[in-house]
Amino acid sequence: MGMRSFDDFFASHQQRLIRLCWLLTLDRDRSRELAQEAMTRAWTHWESIGDSDSDPVAWTNRVAVNLSSNERRRLGTRTRWRHLVSVPDSLPPPTEHADLAQALRRLPERQRQAVVLRYWGDLDLAGCAEAMEISVGSVKTHLSRALTSLAASTHLVLEDS
């Protein structure tokens, strides 16, 4: 059983992790903070996740999902007040896919996690379930609801796979 190089992992996966954290949080600053924290935790645990039998990518996926969930809860009260007074969330800079960004922002957290992991991260359902620490059935439900919402509010034609 050999150990991989953390430096190699860092070099090849930091951008992926940053993008994952942005898709989970839809916030540039928070995505950098969460990605840094996830990478730091990976280094801290590298002795156990860096061997050839482990999957540090899946591990960091799970940490990123957990960190973003916690972040959301920490900000939850603020979010609730926003619901009450109908204050719209700030929007990201205009992009080619502004409608998708808005649609992602409106998705419940678990649905957005499922979509990001399944369709951007290209994880299978079991991988999504592992990262989200829920059952495969729940992943399917979240995905189905999310795709319905995304299809209704974007120009994308989506299929439930």
Place this chain on the structure above:
Amino acid sequence: MTSNATLRIALDDLAGANTAGITLQNPASGVHPLEPDHRGRGRAVIFAAAACVAVLVGIWIVRPGESDVIESVDAPVARSISLFEDPGTPLADLPQPLADSFASARARPLDRLDPEWTPMFDSVTVVSADSAPTVTFAVGLDTTGQLLCIAEYDQVSASTSSSCNPVMGVALQGAHWLSVDRVEASAAVVVVTDDVAAVRLGDERLETQAPGAQQNIVVFDRAIDGPLTLEWVDGSVTTVAMLPDPDVEGVLELDGNEEISISAVGCATTFDGFNAEIAFVTDGSIGSALITEDGFYLTGSVTSEAIEILDPAAVVDVTVNDRFLEFSVEFDDGTNAGTLTGSCGDHHIDTTTSVGSAS
């Protein structure tokens, strides 16, 4: 190209455009890298420091008399609980079942901060109910200062129960309570913040500063069976629980063949905005349900049969829609499967806004 491949590209484009220029610091290239054996300890110190900051924020004091109407959605009012400035009873001195109840206290959702984190308690404050002498309550703040728990032990039935909530949430809400309703042993303990002058349960009113009263703790010799109302020192009033409450509607379907209407319940969005707590009291059934985005927990007596359902994989949906809280749960814990759906009226939303109005 499939449509979902298009989605992947669109997501990647979005993420790429919004993260351009971000780079991370390689933690392995720090000036003073921690040795493997010391890494966990070092991170624990960092975590403890972060927790201290969180506590300081959580115990952020707003002086009595200040308006509890917040100016901005970003500045909810938080209140202090000075109870824990006094030393309490060491956990080791508690009756074992009560100590065990603390030991098994669940930290959710805070444990998502660190999946390996288990709440710990050094000392707790013990409370007894006069009319239910066999019931002992204890109130504890976990050692990180982030979680407030109430545990209860009934010597007659040898049963225990506990309830925990994030300190920040309690500070926002103004109170955290645990209510038990057993034959000849009904009682409720309400832990309140410093700026609560009195607590009303139905027609009964107890002052927090009355002679003999224990600071921050109010004990009712009956379970919470009606509206629970806080009277603040500035004279304002907040209802934090309402039983029975006609503004709540819901249906519990169990194992596909049993529909239980929970038309008389208490319901609250709690603390971090992502949880819903529903207490139901209806024909033949009494209990409570906790709904979070991470699962579903229901405990109580449903149609006269004791039931406990814990399904971390439940599909839950809690939304605040047009000043109504709507909840939907699909659960299956291997023993019981079913759904719980319903809504809470805007009465409850008014309750939360009275803590810190967003208007």
